[in-house]
Amino acid sequence: MINQLNPSQKEAAIYLDGPCLVLAGAGSGKTRVITQKIAYLINQCGYEARSIVALTFTNKAAKEMVERVSQIVDKRLSKGLTVCTFHALGVRFLRQEAKHLGLKEHFSILDATDAGQIIQEMVGTTDKIRIRIIQQQISLWKNNLLEPDDIQPATPDEKEAQRIYRNYEATLKAYQSVDFDDLIRLPVLLMRHNEEVCDRWQKRIKYLLVDEYQDTNICQYEWVKLLTAWHRRFTAVGDDDQAIYAWRGATIENLAKLTQDYTDLKIIKLEQNYRSVDTVLNAANQVIANNPNLFKKTLWSTLGKGEPIQVISMENEEAEAETVGMRISAAHFNKKAQWKDFAVLYRGNHQARIIEKAFRQLRIPYTISGGQSFFDKAEIRDILAYLRLIANNQDDPAFIRAVTTPKRGVGQTTLQHLGEFAVSKQCALFEAIFHENVDTVIQERQLKPLRLFADFIQDIQKRAHQAVEIQNPTVLLDELMTYIRYEDFLYEHHDDRSAQNRWQNVLDLNEWLKRKAEEDDMRLIDLVQHIALITMLERNEQEQEQDAVTLSTLHASKGLEFPYVHMVGVEEGLLPHMGKEDEYGDPNKDNEELYIQRIQEERRLMYVGITRAQYELTLTWCKKRKRNREELNREPSRFIAEMGLEDKQQRLSDPFKGMSAKERLAQLKQMIQKP
DNA sequence: CCACAGGATCTTTTT
DNA sequence: GATCCTGTGG
Numbered sequence: 001m002i003n004q005l006n007p008s009q010k011e012a013a014i015y016l017d018g019p020c021l022v023l024a025g026a027g028s029g030k031t032r033v034i035t036q037k038i039a040y041l042i043n044q045c046g047y048e049a050r051s052i053v054a055l056t057f058t059n060k061a062a063k064e065m066v067e068r069v070s071q072i073v074d075k076r077l078s079k080g081l082t083v084c085t086f087h088a089l090g091v092r093f094l095r096q097e098a099k100h101l102g103l104k105e106h107f108s109i110l111d112a113t114d115a116g117q118i119i120q121e122m123v124g125t126t127d128k129i130r131i132r133i134i135q136q137q138i139s140l141w142k143n144n145l146l147e148p149d150d151i152q153p154a155t156p157d158e159k160e161a162q163r164i165y166r167n168y169e170a171t172l173k174a175y176q177s178v179d180f181d182d183l184i185r186l187p188v189l190l191m192r193h194n195e196e197v198c199d200r201w202q203k204r205i206k207y208l209l210v211d212e213y214q215d216t217n218i219c220q221y222e223w224v225k226l227l228t229a230w231h232r233r234f235t236a237v238g239d240d241d242q243a244i245y246a247w248r249g250a251t252i253e254n255l256a257k258l259t260q261d262y263t264d265l266k267i268i269k270l271e272q273n274y275r276s277v278d279t280v281l282n283a284a285n286q287v288i289a290n291n292p293n294l295f296k297k298t299l300w301s302t303l304g305k306g307e308p309i310q311v312i313s314m315e316n317e318e319a320e321a322e323t324v325g326m327r328i329s330a331a332h333f334n335k336k337a338q339w340k341d342f343a344v345l346y347r348g349n350h351q352a353r354i355i356e357k358a359f360r361q362l363r364i365p366y367t368i369s370g371g372q373s374f375f376d377k378a379e380i381r382d383i384l385a386y387l388r389l390i391a392n393n394q395d396d397p398a399f400i401r402a403v404t405t406p407k408r409g410v411g412q413t414t415l416q417h418l419g420e421f422a423v424s425k426q427c428a429l430f431e432a433i434f435h436e437n438v439d440t441v442i443q444e445r446q447l448k449p450l451r452l453f454a455d456f457i458q459d460i461q462k463r464a465h466q467a468v469e470i471q472n473p474t475v476l477l478d479e480l481m482t483y484i485r486y487e488d489f490l491y492e493h494h495d496d497r498s499a500q501n502r503w504q505n506v507l508d509l510n511e512w513l514k515r516k517a518e519e520d521d522m523r524l525i526d527l528v529q530h531i532a533l534i535t536m537l538e539r540n541e542q543e544q545e546q547d548a549v550t551l552s553t554l555h556a557s558k559g560l561e562f563p564y565v566h567m568v569g570v571e572e573g574l575l576p577h578m579g580k581e582d583e584y585g586d587p588n589k590d591n592e593e594l595y596i597q598r599i600q601e602e603r604r605l606m607y608v609g610i611t612r613a614q615y616e617l618t619l620t621w622c623k624k625r626k627r628n629r630e631e632l633n634r635e636p637s638r639f640i641a642e643m644g645l646e647d648k649q650q651r652l653s654d655p656f657k658g659m660s661a662k663e664r665l666a667q668l669k670q671m672i673q674k675p
Numbered sequence: 676c677c678a679c680a681g682g683a684t685c686t687t688t689t690t
Numbered sequence: 691g692a693t694c695c696t697g698t699g700g
Contacts, residue, residue, distance in 0.1 A: 057690075087690050112689085126695080128685090180690055247688065350686050353691075378693090411677045446676090493679095533690065555688045577687055605688080628685070 005029075005036060012235070012268045013037040016045065019228075019262040021213070021255070022237040025299045026284070026611035027275030027561065030237045031061075034209050035068040037235060041207055042077050049073075050080030051206035055224075057215055057245075059085060059534060060369075061559055065211070086220055087533050090183030095529070097197055100190055106525055108177040108388050108395040109532035113376070115168075115179050117397060122167050123160075137161045138168060142181035143217040143249030145188065174428070176394040184219045191226045202230035212558075213238030213258075217249035221257065232262070240294045244555060244605050246597070255294055273299045275561050277306025280617050283643040284610040290642050291600050303614075310618045311640055314654045316631075317351075317569075320620050321358035323656050324566050326668045327618065328549060329362055331564060339365050343550040343562040345609050347575045351568065352551050365548040369556050375534060379490065379502040380509055384531060386480060390461050391525040394428040402457075406489035409449040417441045418450070430454060456483060464525045473517040473524040477510050554609045565613035571621045571634045576602030606639040 005013060009029055012022045013036045024030035034054060041047040056062045066083045073081075082089070091109070098105045110118075112135070119138075120131050138161065141151065148166040153159035172178060178186060191198040208228050210216070213236040216224070228234045236258065243252045259265055273281060281299055314320040328342050344355055352368055359366050374380060385401035393399070403410050415429075421441045422432040432438060433454045439447060464476055481487070486506060490499040516527055550562065554575075569575060576599050610617060621636045656664045 059690085085690065090690095128694090183690080244688075245690095248690080348687050350691095407678070409677080413676060553688065574687095601688095 005032070006272055008268055008270050008272075009033050009036070012237075012270070013040055015235075015266055015268070016041075016207075016233065018264045018266065019232055019258070020235040020266045020268065021258055022235060022268050022270060023295050023297060024237050024239055024270040025273060025297055026239065026242060026608070027273040027301075028270035028299070029272075029274055030211070030239075030270065031065060031068065031559075033270070034211060034235070034237060035065060035072065037209065038069050038081070038083075039072045042073050042081075047207060048080070049078050050082075051204065052209075053082040053089065053205050053207075053227075054209040054211065055084065055086050055089060056211045057085060058559075059088075061085075061211060062088070064559075085533065086223075087180060087183045088530070090187055091529050091533065093187045093201070094178065094183065097187075097190055100194055100197060101186060102173070103178070104176050104392065104394075106391040106528070108175065108392045108398065109183070109529055110172070110175075110177050110179045110397070111375075111532060112180070113381075114177075114397050118171055119164060119168060122164050122171070133157075134161045134164055138165045139179075139181050140249050141165060142179075142185050143219050145185065145219050145222060174394070175396050176392050181219070184223055188219055188223050188226060191223075198226065199230075201227060206231060206233065208234040210234065210236045210238075212242075214240050214243040214252055214255060215245045215248075215250045216254050217251060218254075219249075221254045225261065241288050241291070241604055242558065242608050244558070244601060244608060246601050252294065267295075269295070269297050271297050271299055273301040275303075275614050276301060276611060277303045277615055279306040279309055280610060280613045280615075283309050283617070283645070284607055286644045287603060287610065287639055287642045288607045291603050307616050309643065309645060310616075311570075311636070311645060312618065312620045312654060313636070314620055314622045315657060316624045317354050317622050317626065318358075319654055319656065320568055320622050321355045322362075322664070323654050324355065324568060324618075324620060325358045325362045325364055326656065326664065328564070328566070329364060330668060332364075337563065339547045339549050341563040342566070343552060343557065343560070343564070343612065344566045344568060345552055345554050345557050345612065346568050347554060347577055347605070348569075349553060352553075355551055355568070359549070359551075365546070366551050367546070367548045369550055369552040369560075374505070375531065377502070377505055379486075379506050383486070383506055383509060384528070386457075386484070387524065387528045387531075389430070389457060390464050391528045393430040393457065393461065396422075396429050399429045403450070403453055406484060406486065408453060410446070410453070414442060414446045414450070417446075430457070464523065466523075473522075473527070474514050476524050477513060481506075481510070554605050557612050558608050561612055561614055563614045564616045564618075565609075566618045566620065567609050568620045569622065569625075570606075570619045570637045570640060571625070572637055573632075573634065574625075575606060575637050575639065603639060603642075606637070610643075 009032065012020065012033045022030065022033060024033070038052060038054060041052055042049055054065060056065060062084050069078055069081065069083065094101070094103065094107070095105055098107065116131055116135055119135050120126070123131060123134060125131065137158070148162055148169065151158070151162045151165075153162050172182070191201065205227055208224065210224060215238075224234065224236075238255060240252050240255055243250060246252075259267070276284070278301065281301055285299060312323070314323060324344060331337060332339060332342070346352065346355075356366065356368070375384070382401065382405045385398040385405070388395050388398035389402050400415060404415070418429055418432055418438075418441070421435070421438060422429050425432060425435055427435065433450050442450075460476060460480060487503050490502050493499070494502065513524070513527055516522070516530075517524060550560070552560070619640060621640070622634055624631050625634050626632075656667060659667060
């Protein structure tokens with residue numbers, strides 16, 4: 001098995017003497033190295049699977065890795081192997097060590113939306129931009145392992161944010177909740193000042209592998225360092241040219257820091273690309289050459305020269321979507337390629353909508369990867385609020401959502417009274433209902449629906465905590481659905497088509513929960529925490545192998561590859577993306593250093609996009625694009641110039657320009673007949 | 676005191 | 691197109 005690797009890959013896979021950094025260019029087979037290394041550890045070196053941990057950033061990457069490991073390692077031997085995201089390991093860690101942090105085992109995990117709402121109340125404003133800024137600031141502080149007390153506020157805004165941060169922390173504690181950042185931060189804090197816990201985890205993980213290392217933030221760096229401090233055996237795999245999560249606190253400096261912190265660090269470069277033809281690779285290399293880089297590397301491949309890259313200018317975004325669809329359609333028939341050989345990549349999620357519309361009209365099957373999460377849908381959040389409340393009745397946000405959806409005669413004012421009462425009694429909203437003096441603030445008439453609701457939740461709760469065999473999750477879920485009459489609720493509030501759609505989502509969620517509960521032998525309440533980390537509903541095996549064009553954001557496309565790639569909206573302002581000038585603070589003062597760094601990150605994003613293509617790459621940009629109501633004139637992205645496409649042949653204008661629907665169709669037919 | 680209907684306002688990227 | 695916010699009716 002190991003023999004199928006090239007010399008550098010092999011070296012990376014079998015190096016075990018100490019810390020190891022693998023600098024893996026795009027398409028250089030880094031997943032292969034990681035999976036082979038895991039196999040090597042288990043098959044050749046006698047490591048127990050349970051003592052190996054591999055960390056990724058996305059569930060998708062984790063899932064793929066699990067699959068690939070299972071192909072090369074015997075099932076019995078790979079049992080107990082941990083391959084998951086940083087955050088998922090964080091959940092596992094915190095559940096196990098909850099008591100050391102004054103946290104209950106079934107703490108809630110708040111997503112960004114929940115956190116935003118909490119902050120909104122504390123700031124006392126509806127200004128969404130301001131809330132976002134504060135939320136981001138707090139998140140950044142957390143990712144840099146800064147406690148409220150560590151912060152020396154330089155501006156009034158920062159002082160305000162610090163105040164909120166303190167307040168926010170206290171609120172989370174009261175809710176028995178943690179946010180996404182805490183899933184990494186709290187384990188670090190605990191390991192730092194609890195020797196017993198620290199020791200236990202250090203000895204439990206005998207080998208650690210980290211994927212996409214360039215996307216780690218300070219907190220994650222520290223966690224890796226702590227977890228491996230005892231044996232110092234780990235492999236980090238990354239590519240500084242593909243770092244695209246600085247906005248989330250990730251810092252490429254972590255790669256450099258590694259060389260400083262570990263003087264015996266073994267650095268291995270993977271430079272052979274197994275994915276792309278020369279034209280694609282050259283374009284990628286040319287673009288990224290405009291960025292400074294930490295480690296010099298030159299990608300090469302042996303897949304041949306390839307077709308020239310095409311750049312097409314479009315009149316507007318409708319034309320763009322339609323033309324891309326038609327080109328894909330034509331290529332699908334001409335090249336006898338499958339739909340799934342094509343991808344359309346874009347900067348922002350909102351761009352997907354118009355492409356979807358065009359694809360539906362053209363009858364092109366597609367799947368959207370990334371983008372709006374299944375778990376962000378209102379109906380899903382509703383159901384999850386119930387589950388969260390059942391798992392943790394101190395979760396006030398979940399309580400508020402559940403008790404008001406569907407409406408059961410509990411409104412704003414009642415909740416406000418209950419809230420004030422709960423604050424005075426220092427208890428959760430849910431607990432306040434059962435407080436003996438609650439009738440002093442809430443009239444009997446308002447109290448009745450509250451009590452009814454709380455009794456029901458308590459009943460389910462009691463049974464949900466029992467062992468799996470006694471109380472099947474299926475029974476509890478079905479009972480919950482029946483009690484809250486959610487299907488009726490949906491039909492009362494939406495037209496039939498929409499309601500049916502939403503109800504189907506709920507059924508899908510239920511199916512998923514039931515299946516998962518059975519697979520992993522878990523109780524319903526144990527599953528709730530895992531859901532918080534999942535962005536997309538994992539489809540069944542058959543469904544995910546369907547033949548369809550992939551629509552994806554550039555961010556979500558990392559790690560994927562496609563024979564034919566279209567990147568749309570390659571325009572100044574969109575890629576590189578520019579924030580609104582008048583957002584906050586003055587744009588002139590917006591310091592230059594920051595601007596340069598932002599452009600560099602956008603350039604890496606462009607690089608990621610280009611390197612997704614195996615054989616053919618097409619870039620499109622629009623001369624006009626609608627933004628809100630105004631139609632703006634646009635210019636091609638600077639990155640197009642940077643690719644150094646001198647050949648004028650590569651620059652085309654929309655082949656369907658100015659045509660009527662009928663003419664376009666005729667043109668398409670012609671394209672299909674004549675390659 | 677509660678619920679709903681219609682209007683304005685967005686849209687970077689994600690665990 | 692979807693979510694928030696506001697004003698009006700039950």
